[in-house]
Amino acid sequence: MNAMSIGTLVLLRHGESEWNALNLFTGWVDVHLTDKGMAEGKRAGELLAEHNLLPDVLYTSLLRRAISTANLALDAADRHWIPVVRDWRLNERHYGALQGKNKAQTKEEYGNEQFMLWRRSYDTPPPAIEAGSEYSQDTDPRYANLDEVPLTECLLDVVKRLIPYWEDTISQELLAGRNVLVTAHGNSLRALVKHLDGISDEDIAGLNIPTGIPLRYDLDENLKPLNPGGTYLDPEAAAAGAAAVANQGGK
Numbered sequence: 300m301n302a303m304s305i306g307t308l309v310l311l312r313h314g315e316s317e318w319n320a321l322n323l324f325t326g327w328v329d330v331h332l333t334d335k336g337m338a339e340g341k342r343a344g345e346l347l348a349e350h351n352l353l354p355d356v357l358y359t360s361l362l363r364r365a366i367s368t369a370n371l372a373l374d375a376a377d378r379h380w381i382p383v384v385r386d387w388r389l390n391e392r393h394y395g396a397l398q399g400k401n402k403a404q405t406k407e408e409y410g411n412e413q414f415m416l417w418r419r420s421y422d423t424p425p426p427a428i429e430a431g432s433e434y435s436q437d438t439d440p441r442y443a444n445l446d447e448v449p450l451t452e453c454l455l456d457v458v459k460r461l462i463p464y465w466e467d468t469i470s471q472e473l474l475a476g477r478n479v480l481v482t483a484h485g486n487s488l489r490a491l492v493k494h495l496d497g498i499s500d501e502d503i504a505g506l507n508i509p510t511g512i513p514l515r516y517d518l519d520e521n522l523k524p525l526n527p528g529g530t531y532l533d534p535e536a537a538a539a540g541a542a543a544v545a546n547q548g549g550k
C-alpha cells in the first residue's frame with residue numbers, strides 16, 4: 300500500500316445559512332449565509348491551515364451557501380487561487396414540496412414518524428414540489444443543461460447522481476495526488492460519507508453532519524478510508540453541531 304501518493308480529502312458542509320437559522324427545509328433554494336455562517340467559513344479555512352491540509356482543488360455545489368463558505372475558507376487559508384469546479388451533483392438533496400417549510404411546524408403537522416421518514420429515510424422522497432412555484436428550480440438557468448430538474452429527491456436519488464461523479468471525477472484528483480476540498484451540504488455529504496464508509500441504508504439515518512467544520516478522510520489506493528468515519532478538525536464542536544442537527548424538529 301502506498302497511501303502517501305494519494306491526496307487528502309476534506310469535506311465541508313457550508314456554514315450556517317439564513318434558512319438553517321430559521322429552521323426551514325432548504326434543498327435547492329439558493330439562500331445566503333448568516334454572519335455566523337460566514338465566521339464558520341473563515342474558521343474552517345484557519346483549521347485547514349493549522350492542520351496543514353491545504354487544498355489543491357475545490358469542488359462545490361451550485362448553491363451560494365457552499366460557494367461563499369468555500370471562498371471564505373480558502374481566503375483564510377491563503378488558497379483563494381486554486382482551481383474550482385462547481386457541479387450540480389454536489390447540490391443539496393432537493394427537498395420537494397418541503398422547501399421553504401419550517402421543520403418544527405412540519406413535525407407538528409404530520410407527526411414525528413412522517414417527519415423523520417421525509418428527513419432521514421433512504422428511499423422515501425418528500426412530495427414533489429409544484430413546477431413553477433416560488434421555491435421550485437425547474438426554470439433556473441443554472442440547471443438548463445440537465446435532462447430533467449428534480450422536483451423532489453430522497454437520499455438514494457442523491458447517491459445515484461453523486462457517486463458516479465465521485466468515481467469519475469473527484470476521486471481521480473485524489474488518485475493523482477491532489478488534496479481535494481469538497482464544499483457541499485448536509486445530505487449530499489451524507490450520501491458521500493455513506494459510500495466512503497459503507498454505511499447501511501438503515502444506519503445512515505443516524506448520521507448528521509454539522510455546519511462549517513472540516514471533515515478529513517485519509518483514503519487508501521482503493522479509496523477506502525484509513526480513518527473510518529473521517530476525522531473532524533474540531534471534534535467537540537462537530538459533536539455538538541451534529542446533535543443540534545439531529546434535534547432540529549424540536550425547536
Ligand SMILES: O=C(OP(=O)(O)O)[C@H](O)COP(=O)(O)O
Pocket residue numbers: 312313316319323324325326327391418483484485486544547
Ligand atoms: O438544505 C438543507 O441542508 P443544507 O443546510 O446542508 O444545505 C436541509 O434543509 C438540511 O435539512 P435536514 O438536516 O433536515 O435534512
